[in-house]
Amino acid sequence: MMDLALSRGQLTIREKLWQIHWLFVLLLVATAGVGFAMQYSAADGRIEPWALRHGVRFVAGLAVMIGVAVIDIRIWLRYAYTIYLAVLLLLGAVEIGGYMGMGARRWLDLGFITIQPSEMMKIAIVLALARYFHGGSLEDIRRPTFLAMPLLLVAAPTVLVLRQPGLGTALMLVIAGAAIMFLAGVRLWKFALLGVLALLAAPIAWQRLHDYQRRRVLTFLDPESDPLGAGYHIIQSKIAFGSGGLSGRGFMEGTQGHLSFLPEMQTDFIFTMLAEEFGLIGSLALLGLYAVMLIYGVAISLSARSHFGRLLGMGVTVTFFLYVFINMAMVMGVIPVVGVPLPLISYGGTAMLTLLFGFGLLMGVWVHRDLPIGRRGAAADD
Numbered sequence: 279m280m281d282l283a284l285s286r287g288q289l290t291i292r293e294k295l296w297q298i299h300w301l302f303v304l305l306l307v308a309t310a311g312v313g314f315a316m317q318y319s320a321a322d323g324r325i326e327p328w329a330l331r332h333g334v335r336f337v338a339g340l341a342v343m344i345g346v347a348v349i350d351i352r353i354w355l356r357y358a359y360t361i362y363l364a365v366l367l368l369l370g371a372v373e374i375g376g377y378m379g380m381g382a383r384r385w386l387d388l389g390f391i392t393i394q395p396s397e398m399m400k401i402a403i404v405l406a407l408a409r410y411f412h413g414g415s416l417e418d419i420r421r422p423t424f425l426a427m428p429l430l431l432v433a434a435p436t437v438l439v440l441r442q443p444g445l446g447t448a449l450m451l452v453i454a455g456a457a458i459m460f461l462a463g464v465r466l467w468k469f470a471l472l473g474v475l476a477l478l479a480a481p482i483a484w485q486r487l488h489d490y491q492r493r494r495v496l497t498f499l500d501p502e503s504d505p506l507g508a509g510y511h512i513i514q515s516k517i518a519f520g521s522g523g524l525s526g527r528g529f530m531e532g533t534q535g536h537l538s539f540l541p542e543m544q545t546d547f548i549f550t551m552l553a554e555e556f557g558l559i560g561s562l563a564l565l566g567l568y569a570v571m572l573i574y575g576v577a578i579s580l581s582a583r584s585h586f587g588r589l590l591g592m593g594v595t596v597t598f599f600l601y602v603f604i605n606m607a608m609v610m611g612v613i614p615v616v617g618v619p620l621p622l623i624s625y626g627g628t629a630m631l632t633l634l635f636g637f638g639l640l641m642g643v644w645v646h647r648d649l650p651i652g653r654r655g656a657a658a659d660d
Contacts, residue, residue, distance in 0.1 A: 289645075291348055294347070294348040294645050295344070295348060297644070297645040298344065298347055298348075298641050298644070298645060299574065299578065299641060299644050301574075302571065302574050302578075302637075302641070303340070303343075303641075305567060305570060305571050305574070306340070306343075306571070306622065306634075306637065307340075308567060309564070309567050309568070309571075309621075309622045309623070310332075310333075310336040310622045312552075312564060312567075312622075312623060313332055313336075313548075313622050313623035313624070314329050314332055314333050314336075315329075315529070316548055316551060316552055316623060317329040317332045317544060317548075317625055319529060319530045319532075319535070319551065319555065320535065320543050320544040320548070320551060320625075321544075322530070323530055328544050328625045331625070331627075332625055332630075335627050335630045335631065336622070336630060336634075338631070339630050339631045339633075339634030339635070340634060342631060342634055342635055342638060343634040343635065343637050343638035343641065344638065344641075345638065346635055346638025346639060346641070346642060347638045347639075347641035347642045347644075347645055348642070348645065349642065350646065350649075351584075351586070351587060351590075351642050351643065351645075351646040351649060351651070352649070352651060354405060354590070354639060354642065355408075355409055355412065355586050355651065358405040358406050358408065358409035359406055359409065361402050361405055361406075362402045362403065362405060362406035362431070364402075365395055365398045365399050365402040365435075366399070366402075366434060366435055366438075368386060368393070368395035368398070369395045369396065369399060369435055369438040369439065370438065371386055371395075372384065372385070372386050372395055372396075372438075372442065373438060373441060373442075376442075382442050382443060382444060383442050384396055384442045384444060392627075393628050394626075394628040394629070396435075396439045396442065396444050396447045397447070397626075397628040397629045397632045398628065398632050399435045399439070399447075399451065400447070400450055400451065400454065400597050400632060400636075401594070401597065401632055401633075401635055401636040401639070403431060403432065403435060403451055403454065403455060404454060404458065404590065404593030404594060404597060404636070404639075405590065405593075405639070406431050407428055407431060407432075407455060407458045407459070407462075407589070407593065408458065408586055408589035408590040408593055409586065410427060410428055410431070411428070411458065411459070411462035411463075411585070411589055412584070412585045412586035412589060412651070412653065413653050414462075414653075415653075416463055419462060419463045419464055420465070422468070425459070425464065425468070428455065428458075428459060431455070432451060432452060432455035432456075435451055436448045436451050436452055439451065444617070445616050445617075446604060446608075446616030446617050446618040447618070449604070449616065450597065450600045450601075450604065450618065453596075453600055454593060454596050454597050454600060456469065457592070457593070457596045458589055458592070458593050458596070461588075461589060461592050462589060511541050511542075511547070511615055512609075512611050512615060514534055514540050514541065515540065515547055515550045515609045515610070515611070516610070516611055517534055518532065518534035518535065518540055518550045518551065518553065518554040519550060519553050519554070519609075519610065521533065521534065521554055522553045522554040522555065522556070522557040522558070522560075522561075523557050523558070524557050524558050524559060525556070525557040525558075525559055525560075526553070526554060526555045526556040526557030526559070526560055527554060527555055527557075528555060529555055529556075530555070531555060532551055532554035532555045533554075534550075534551075534554055535550075535551040535554060535555075540554075544624070544625040545619060545624045545625050545626060546605070546608070546609070546615070546617055546618070546619065546624065547609050548620050548623050548624045548625075549561070549564075549605060549606055549609050549620050549623065550609045552564065552623070564623075568602050568621075571598070572595060572598065572599055572602075575591065575592075575594065575595030575598065575640060576592070576595055578591050578640055578641075578643055578644045578647070579591030579592040579595060579640075579643060581643075581644065581647045582643050582646075582647045583647060583648050583649065583650055584649060584650060584651035585651075585653075586651050587643040587646065587647065587649075587651070588643075590639055590640075590643055591639075591640050591643040591644075594636040594637065594639055594640045595640070597636060598621060598633065598636070598637075600618075601618060601619065601620070601621045601633070602620065602621060604616065604618040605618045605619060605620040605624070606620070621633055
């Protein structure tokens with residue numbers, strides 16, 4: 279009877295709350311707890327200014343996540359383009375009236391809150407692309423003209439984000455968009471063609487990069503070429519990783535972080551501080567938490583009966599993976615420093631709330647996994 283009611287979208291709010299994947303929520307709480315401890319350590323054993331705000335934002339984001347999860351998934355399908363357009367307009371507003379911080383114009387002050395629309399776009403683009411491909415058949419996807427709209431949906435915010443500049447976020451938008459297109463059935467040769475065009479455009483793109491962005495790439499190739507300048511961050515990060523050893527120096531005992539050698543340790547380089555204090559064992563434990571969440575994300579997505587649910591869940595899961603991979607690869611010197619936070623660990627309000635909103639959509643996919651959704655829209659099968 280429960281499955282029948284669920285397939286008709288007739289569950290009550292209480293029944294939907296019981297349907298939420300609470301083990302996944304427990305994993306989120308455990309990971310955010312690690313983040314709280316690291317923010318406490320970054321402030322030399324003080325709850326202010328980062329740990330308390332980190333905890334409050336997580337609790338608020340958790341409430342948002344649960345609220346999003348119990349909303350009928352067809353509503354998110356219906357308003358996917360509206361949400362995307364609203365966030366795109368906010369990105370445009372940043373271009374006009376955003377304020378500078380750390381060398382980039384990424385933030386928008388709404389008076390009562392300061393937001394970073396580029397973070398919000400990471401989920402908005404997943405919603406828009408999931409809706410678009412939900413409405414198309416395999417025959418439609420094979421037509422090159424059918425791909426014009428999703429390419430535009432990805433290109434528009436990517437250009438605006440690059441102008442801020444935000445290379446890491448732009449990279450995430452492109453990769454997440456490509457992943458959804460691949461999952462929707464776009465042929466590999468089309469990606470290969472786009473890859474060739476990207477390589478041909480690389481010299482032009484290189485010339486249009488800001489000076490500090492070009493320095494980041496050159497420093498990535500040879501950090502020791504400027505050890506006190508552009509290469510300082512990554513060199514100090516590698517020293518901290520090495521000094522952590524197998525079991526670490528101990529909580530709040532990291533020398534690189536607490537002697538102020540490690541830059542931005544509460545945000546971009548939080549994983550480096552964790553590795554120094556808890557060593558390889560602590561790093562692998564955090565990786566284990568992330569890995570279990572990713573496995574659950576894939577399993578939840580594949581459980582969805584609707585194409586929209588599968589694409590939405592996988593899009594959120596891929597975005598979460600990109601957060602983790604890019605941040606960890608960046609601080610270990612595998613890729614250039616691009617400024618992507620570590621999920622639920624790094625300090626940052628918009629990134630935290632955006633990610634938990636995305637997890638709310640993922641939980642919504644699980645709650646409504648047996649709900650059939652027609653190709654024409656939200657209520658097609660009612």
